[in-house]
Amino acid sequence: MNNMIAWFRYLNVLVKKEFLTIFKDPSNRVILFAPALIQALLFGYAATYDVNHVDYAVLDQSRGQHAYGLLSKLDGSGIFKRTATLQNADQIKQLIDQREALAVITIPADFENKLNQGQSSPIQVIVDGRNSSTAAAAAAYINAVVSQYNQQELAVSAPVNIETRTWYNPNQESRWGIMPSLIAALSMMQTLLLSALSVAREREQGTFDQLLVTPYTPLHIMIGKALPPIFVGLIQSSIILLIIMFWFQIPMNGSLALLYFGLVSFNVAVVGIGLSISAIALNMQQAMLFTFLLIMPLMLLSGLLTPVQNMPQILEMATYVNPLRFGIDLAQRVYLEGAQFDQVKMDFVPMIVIAILSLPLAAWLFKNRL
Incomplete structure (x- = not known):
């Protein structure tokens, strides 16, 4: 029992240290949350396929x-x-x-x-x-x-008339399809970058060696590095969600609890990828380069811009290792359709599998990379 209390005490100290590293600089606080606000508004007004003129x-x-x-x-x-x-x-x-x-x-x-x-x-x-x-x-x-x-x-009409009803988006506004996707897509960029920089920053500053000689285990380090980016990702998703609901007034039909359960699973998978990048990168510049190289393929293979079903078969198979594909699908279906857990449960499976594979990989790299 005492060992478990000590284990959580060590973890608590490490998590506090990570939060202080992220939030101690006022400019960092602005950079973390202002882009999510600005990008959500820009996407809402500029990224639309509706032809109004x-x-x-x-x-x-x-x-x-x-x-x-x-x-x-x-x-x-x-x-x-x-x-x-x-x-x-x-x-x-x-x-x-x-x-x-x-x-x-x-x-x-x-x-x-x-x-x-x-x-x-x-x-x-x-x-x-x-x-x-x-x-x-x-x-x-x-x-x-x-x-x-x-x-x-001219009183001329065809013998057969088509009457169309659109479900989940009665006004057929492309904004309704795009905005719920941003709950996952926009938060992923900051979450992936934060987690990718976490270990690379300490390695560049020379403090990672000191961290390894402390009583912290690789599991401590992995969890301590993972929790702050997950928290930041959820905050950013919440900002985007509020903009969608109250600024653009797109009604939410599903369960808020199910949506956040999906976002937690999605962020854990993204952080696992980011920590693996951080453990491989030798410095912050490499970590940022690897992250930016990865973000664009993740976006293109997510279904955000084009349907996954329209992609070549080999690329469609590649999307199964992309957590953003399933995060977007879950957010859209829960938000617009009001889908229940049974209807989106298959979106959780790939995200959990990615997390199960990437987080132990990151922990192993923490232990053996130096």
Whole structure:
């Protein structure tokens, strides 16, 4: 019993020492928490795939009532802004090349006559495909306006109509899908960097040798180095969570306890990777370099930017050693879907396995690296 009390007393002293190292400098306190706040706001406003503004141009060769009515619906939609009215088809290429318009609509000369005779009349839509997602969204919006014009003004409708209901994101705002992912993604960067610098800092300052001759075991050192970054990661996740809930007012449908249980598992896995880097690196510069080299692949293979299912099979297999993939999936499903533990339990398995493998590796490296 006394040995266990002494064990926890040693650990408590080491954890306090790590917290003092992290927080004693006022500038460090700002650097640890201000980026999470700023990045969450920037992502919320800037990183969106919603198309809310489309510059377009028109080549109206008909100049009839129906052409005017169709273009009026586009102009009145609040999304489309006409930047040019063309006189001939030769002007289209220059307009698209100079990015003065995302789309160019061409209405043929016989458009009015064909509609008056009850015939169908095609219109041409040319979109700038250099940004394929924006171009596809703009084309879909134009198609929706044309379909609405057909039904309301020409009384022409298809025999089968599709009625769409969107679950978990009724307004189809891309922000709703991105922001819950940031609860894990943004906190990972600081957590990984803090844990990667912990041992490298002491090795560079010459205090790690002194730490090894104290009564601390490698397990003491590993836990003492791991707890402060985990705590910082949870604080950053909490800041981002509050911004999502109260600033962007995205409703949370799931359990807060389950979300934090998942975040703890995620941070433990990330800290295990960071401590392994720290034990390998000879100095802080190496630790920072290894961390920055690792962060980008972790982000790209996480599903934050592109779905994992769309990746080549070999890269999809590589995502199983990426804790961020499962942290993002868990945060999204719990936050938006209201998923229960049974539905996200398979997200915990890879994170726990990564932690079980990386933390003992870090402890072994602490003992044998010097």
